[in-house]
Amino acid sequence: MEFAGLVKQSLIDYPDKIAAVVFTYGCNLRCPFCHNGHLLIKPSRQDKRALFISEEEVLSFLHERRGFLDALVITGGEPTLNPDLPRFISRVKEDGFLVKLDTNGTNPDMLETLVESRLADCIAMDIKAPLQWEAYARACGSLTAELFMKIRNSVHMLVSSDIEVIFRTTVVPGLHTEKDIIEIARYIKGDKKYLLQQFNPENALRESYQSIRPYEVKVLEDMALKCRPYVKEVIIANI
Numbered sequence: 568m569e570f571a572g573l574v575k576q577s578l579i580d581y582p583d584k585i586a587a588v589v590f591t592y593g594c595n596l597r598c599p600f601c602h603n604g605h606l607l608i609k610p611s612r613q614d615k616r617a618l619f620i621s622e623e624e625v626l627s628f629l630h631e632r633r634g635f636l637d638a639l640v641i642t643g644g645e646p647t648l649n650p651d652l653p654r655f656i657s658r659v660k661e662d663g664f665l666v667k668l669d670t671n672g673t674n675p676d677m678l679e680t681l682v683e684s685r686l687a688d689c690i691a692m693d694i695k696a697p698l699q700w701e702a703y704a705r706a707c708g709s710l711t712a713e714l715f716m717k718i719r720n721s722v723h724m725l726v727s728s729d730i731e732v733i734f735r736t737t738v739v740p741g742l743h744t745e746k747d748i749i750e751i752a753r754y755i756k757g758d759k760k761y762l763l764q765q766f767n768p769e770n771a772l773r774e775s776y777q778s779i780r781p782y783e784v785k786v787l788e789d790m791a792l793k794c795r796p797y798v799k800e801v802i803i804a805n806i
Contacts, residue, residue, distance in 0.1 A: 568655045570620040571606050571644065573628065576636070579804075581667045581689065582733075586638040589625055594645040596671055597708035598695060599773035600739045600766055606644040607772075622655055630662055638665035638688070647674035656686045667691065672721035673714050682728050689731040691762075692721060696736075696743065697750045706742060708773070726757050733802075735762040738790070740782055745790050752794035752801075761798045763787050765805040 574580075574588040592609035594601075601607070610617035629639060639659050646652055647670055656666050667689040670678065681687040695706035698719055704710045725732045734755050738748060752761055766781045784805050791801040 568622045568649055568651050570622075570625060571609075571618055573620055573625060575628070575632075577640065580640040580642070581638045581665070582802075584637040584665060584667075585635070586640045586665075586667065587629065587632065587636055588640040588642060589620070591641065591643040591646045591649060593648045594643060594671070595648060595673055595714065596645070596695075596710065597772065598706060599708050599771065599776050600737055600742070601772040602767055602770050603644065604770065604772040622658075626658055626662075629659060629664060633662055633664075636664065638667060640667045640669065642669035645671050645673065647677045652677065653680055653684070653686055656681070660686065665689070669693075670721075671695075672718045672725075675717050675721040675724055678721055679724055682724070682730055685730075687730065689733065690725060691733040691735055692725055693735050693737070694722065694751050694755070697747050698722065698754050702747070722755065726755055726759060732759040733762055734759060734798075735764055737764040737766055738782055738787060739766045739776070740779055745786075745793065748790045749793050749797075752797040756797045758799045760800045760802060761794055762802040762804055763791055763794075765803070 570589045571592045572590040577586050577588050580586055580588050590606060592606055594607045646668060659666055665688040668687050669691045672692045696702040700715060703715055736751055755761060765787060768777050768779050771777045787803050791803055794801045
């Protein structure tokens, strides 16, 4: 595998863990509020602004940080587009690290493999909108019926899994209402966590979203309060 970036230490990307974070290139969605637009398409080798970090570089760094880091977070982009992901994670775990994966849920087969083989210790899956076609297509910018069904399958599989799962929604004014967020919480009802991410308009993929004012934290807190009857824990991540 090849990576677009490496954060050598993070205290916020894996709850209660000290983690390194790697970013992958490539995504099969085009969410208008995405703040990692530079990762959507793998750049040319001739692009001198682009980073290309080898798998061996990452593994060597982790090996040297044994005892100082608890985990590796793999994010993107969409990491599950890389067929070598399970093999890479296996190598990471040889050094005793926990692994958290961030995903959009469009590859349920790979997610199931990672869960059943105990390669992933934690999976954070984005839920872009209520799980209805029109709402989800609007939030994703680019969505096929096949991908939508795969996303729903991933949600169902993760809800019933026995690993740590965090479902996440970036809450965007004009795209999400309080009713939408409560509907998502009902859909994922159970003993999993639900994270409400405050929208950050800076560098949003679609230019019109860059002028949207985020919900105040108090609004997110009110939403969280109404979600709590349905999920194990509601977390608010503000910008």
